[in-house]
Structures are given as structure tokens and as C-alpha cells.
Amino acid sequence: MNPHVLRRVIFTPAVRIDGVLKCTGRVPTLAEATSWLATAAEAQPEES
Numbered sequence: 001m002n003p004h005v006l007r008r009v010i011f012t013p014a015v016r017i018d019g020v021l022k023c024t025g026r027v028p029t030l031a032e033a034t035s036w037l038a039t040a041a042e043a044q045p046e047e048s
Contacts, residue, residue, distance in 0.1 A: 018043070 011025030015033070017040045023032065 013027055014024040015022045015028055015036070017036050022028070022036050028036075
């Protein structure tokens with residue numbers, strides 16, 4: 001089976017962040033992408 005189908009990506013382009021499908025079939029807006037990346041960065045544990 002196609003690896004994209006296994007990851008639930010039916011249309012391209014697609015954006016996945018930390019394994020979560022955020023957008024498929026279109027290019028996200030700058031505001032969307034910025035929000036997703038900021039949320040992902042906040043969720044990451046701080047390195048010591």
C-alpha cells in the first residue's frame with residue numbers, strides 16, 4: 001500500500017507536525033502554520 005495512504009494523506013500538499021496531520025489538499029496560511037509550529041514548540045519538553 002502507498003505510504004501516503006497509510007498516513008491518511010489522500011491529497012497533496014499535506015502538512016504533518018509531530019505525526020499529526022494538520023492540513024491536506026491545500027497550502028496552509030501563514031497564520032495556520034505559525035500557530036501549529038508554536039503549539040508544537042510549546043508541547044516539547046525543555047532540554048537540560
